[in-house]
Amino acid sequence: MTTVTNRSRRKLLLNMARTGALLPFAGQMLGQNVYAQTGRAQRVLFLYYPNGVVPYNWRPAQFDGGIGGSQELSFGLGPLANWHDRLIVLRNLTLDIGSGAGAHYNDMRGILTGNKDISASSASIDHLIAEQLGSESVLSLGVRTGSKSDIMISKPRNVGTTERPIPNNDPRDVAAKLALGIGDVDSPQSDEMRRIYEAILDDFDSLANATLDTARRSKLAIHENALKRLKDQSGVQVGECAFFSTDVLSDPYANSTQALSQTEWQMFPHLCRAQIDNIVGAFSCGLHRVATLQLSKGDENGNLVNYSYDECWQMAQQALDQGIKPSQNGDPVTPMTRWYNEFASHSASHRPGDVPHTAQVRWYHSLLAYTLEQLNHKGLLDDTLVVMFSEVGDGSQHGGAAGSVTLAGGAGGALNTGRIIHCGNGSNADPQRIWGTHQLFGDVARLMGVNSLPEAHWSGGVV
Structure with missing residues (x-):
């Protein structure tokens, strides 16, 4: 030379x-290919959390337009205060989950496909993007998702909608498999x-x-x-690229179908962060550009979603300290006479109450903050896009009205961040609504350089 x-x-x-x-x-x-190119996202993470939000404890103070400062974020979005200028918060975005939805598991399997009963010949948006990128595959991970194939959010092509693959729920096994690609x-x-x-x-x-x-x-x-x-x-x-250490956390209950105790649920936040570490490691080593992480299951019944880890409990106490009170019938003005499920943060029920639900949403957004920190530490945040969403909308009923979605990251400079977008009336039954997830996920695909999706309904135009 x-x-x-x-x-x-x-x-x-x-x-x-x-x-x-x-x-x-x-x-x-x-x-070699230098990944950081301006005007285009180089990698995308779809990050799902269950059960939606308590709307009035999630919505930012600003109705629409620029976020002037971290104080404009809500209690639920509070952990993202340091990242307020790297966010796009989408209010009242309709969740296009297909007709006839009405249960959490129906809504879940429609969130990335746009239809809970999508045909086997089509795929969820993460797989559609990966297909268009060439030889790319989706890094599909989970944390305590269970074993029911009909409630998984990610669907490859030529797989029945009720026969979707279970994402890998064991961080150590994930790390070992990723290490083979280095x-x-x-x-x-x-x-x-x-x-x-x-x-x-x-x-x-x-x-x-x-x-x-x-x-x-x-x-x-x-x-x-x-x-x-x-x-x-x-x-x-x-x-x-050192994420394949033997110290990576393993989940002994990754394939368990039993109800877990409070002690066993204490692992949940650590497992979530371990899977984020695996995704960031895979991104930074160039092993994947598309990843999907499904956190638990969208069903409060039967102890399927649990609030019994201390980090969430501490946030419930923080909510009470800040004057957030339980409400009756979704009305924040008329508080209930007592917090009727005082153990809701330690044992799930069908309606655990607004305080622990709000605390759980705040915890999930603290995980998003952790994700942004790790991406930033690795020099990846500028050209990465994180899409965080849940499967139900306004909280008063099951379904896709008035969903809560957050975009974060730089997307290669292609996004004007630090703002709130009001997406319409939030009704998936009203033809006058403005935007839904079909349009948003079409935008996400185009931000990744994918301009020819097979279905026309991924039309874009939100961001």
Whole structure:
């Protein structure tokens, strides 16, 4: 390889950074695809949590438009305060789940397909995106989802809608399987590429001092993050691809159909974070670009969804401390005479009460905050999109009216974040409604560079 002096190399890189040409040059020089491209998301995570929200404890203070500051977020969205400028909160988005839905499990299997009874020849939006990306596959993971194939949110093509595959619920098993895709990290070629990356990264100290406008400084930061990821993929395990450690948490109840005790449910938040770590690891190592994580099951009956982990209980106490009171018949103005299910945070019931339900929603959004933190730490947040949603809408009835959906991440600069979008009247029975998940997920596909989905109803136009 031709030797380039430090001075000439620095001058070359400086000039290329000023013109925005460094990233394509790096891709050709290193013989790899540099993932961080402006104007397009490079990876997407569909993140599902069960049972919807208590609307008046989830809706942000702002009706529509820009989020002026973290104080405008609700109690349910509160853990995202530090990320308020990286969010799009969608109010009253209709959940297009198909006609005749009315139970949580029906709504669940329609949320990513747009129809709970979708034909075997079609697929959920995560698989549709993956198909269009070429050889991509969906990393489909779960946490305590159970074993019923008809209540899984992700559906591959040519699989019956009630015969969907169960996502992998065991983080350690997931990590071990992902590790097989990393390859030989000790090869001489990897060592040589690592040295090349390090030489280029050394120059970013001087490049940062260059007189560049804001847009080019932003592009320079994206270049640097991309090169850091490529360096880590070349064989230097600095945490990016070291998620396959034997210390990864395993769930002894991953395949269990029994009702779990309060102690056994204490694992739930740790398992959720372990699966997020697996997804971020797979993203950062270039193993997957599309992932779906299903957290538990959308059914409060029969102890299927449980509030009995301490982190949720602590948030219920925090809700009470902040004056959030249980209501009667969904009316926040007329509080009930007592919190009729004082153990609702430790034992699920059909209607556990607004306080523990609100606390659980706040906990799930704390998991979204954790996800954004991990993506940001790995340099992935700028060109990743996270779509967080549940399967029921306004909370007063089963069904898709007035859903609650949050987008987060940079999507390669293609999104104007830090805002709330009011999506209409929220009714899936009213032809005057404005937007639903069919349109939103069409937008998500196009943000990933997928412009030819097989069904016309993924029309886009929301964001």
